[in-house]
Amino acid sequence: MIGIFDSGLGGLTAYRELHKLLPNEQFVYFGDTGRVPYGSRSHEILKKYARQDIDFLRTKGVDVILAACGTVSSVVLDEIAAEYTVPLVGVVDASVAEALAATQNGIIGVIGTGATISSGAFAKKIKAARADAQVVSVACPLFVPLVENGYIQRDCTVTKLVAADYLAPIKASGADTLILGCTHFPIIADIIGDLLPGVTLISSGAAAARAIAKEYPTSDAVGSSEFFVSDSPVNFDEVARVFLGGETVTAKKVDIEKY
Numbered sequence: 001m002i003g004i005f006d007s008g009l010g011g012l013t014a015y016r017e018l019h020k021l022l023p024n025e026q027f028v029y030f031g032d033t034g035r036v037p038y039g040s041r042s043h044e045i046l047k048k049y050a051r052q053d054i055d056f057l058r059t060k061g062v063d064v065i066l067a068a069c070g071t072v073s074s075v076v077l078d079e080i081a082a083e084y085t086v087p088l089v090g091v092v093d094a095s096v097a098e099a100l101a102a103t104q105n106g107i108i109g110v111i112g113t114g115a116t117i118s119s120g121a122f123a124k125k126i127k128a129a130r131a132d133a134q135v136v137s138v139a140c141p142l143f144v145p146l147v148e149n150g151y152i153q154r155d156c157t158v159t160k161l162v163a164a165d166y167l168a169p170i171k172a173s174g175a176d177t178l179i180l181g182c183t184h185f186p187i188i189a190d191i192i193g194d195l196l197p198g199v200t201l202i203s204s205g206a207a208a209a210r211a212i213a214k215e216y217p218t219s220d221a222v223g224s225s226e227f228f229v230s231d232s233p234v235n236f237d238e239v240a241r242v243f244l245g246g247e248t249v250t251a252k253k254v255d256i257e258k259y
């Protein structure tokens, strides 16, 4: 069983890919919708939230946990991974590897939450692997509430306007590859892609999903997916259904503060 968590809907970008690659697997997803956004939280709070999310998923008997959250992956995952016997996988390594494989000109853009960009986690890993790479990092925190509130249609004027402003430095840099370092961002990949024609977009959640699927034994059991959230499921279910192409999602509410 694979556990996946995020502050909200973003981790579905990893879930969608994993579910496609491992259709017979059992999944349990937790979206911390009662405490989203994570990207503006302090290090200490993020550690507390990540531990609670992990502890909740452990009660379900998962074999591996994907922190499908760029913020948790960048800021606290390395620090807390040693506390657990269950393997914890983040989204940084796999997306950096895909970006390095994709870039032709060595100019790589990274967008993420404020906490992710301040941590420098993506840029450090890119530079460690390729010292001559040029990294252009931009925090795009407003994308998170836009996605959580369903402003995700390709022609959404509000999201297009915000994106044009955020992405101007990426465009100006000549980057040919852009890491969507927050897992919420691939949900508006159409809008981002329209503003950056010719740029290869790397979904950090999907990249991590591909990395896990490569290692995970395939099964011929009957697959299943359970979704949990920490606030009312209504909005989550609705946006999740749109993003997952019509799949019905019926999330259950969990009191995450108990963990």
Ligand code: DGL
Residues within 6 Å of the ligand: 006, 007, 008, 010, 011, 036, 037, 038, 039, 040, 068, 069, 070, 071, 072, 112, 113, 116, 144, 181, 182, 183, 184
């Ligand atoms: N989806 C998460 C990330 O990848 C968190 C966004 C947020 O809650 O600020 O960073």
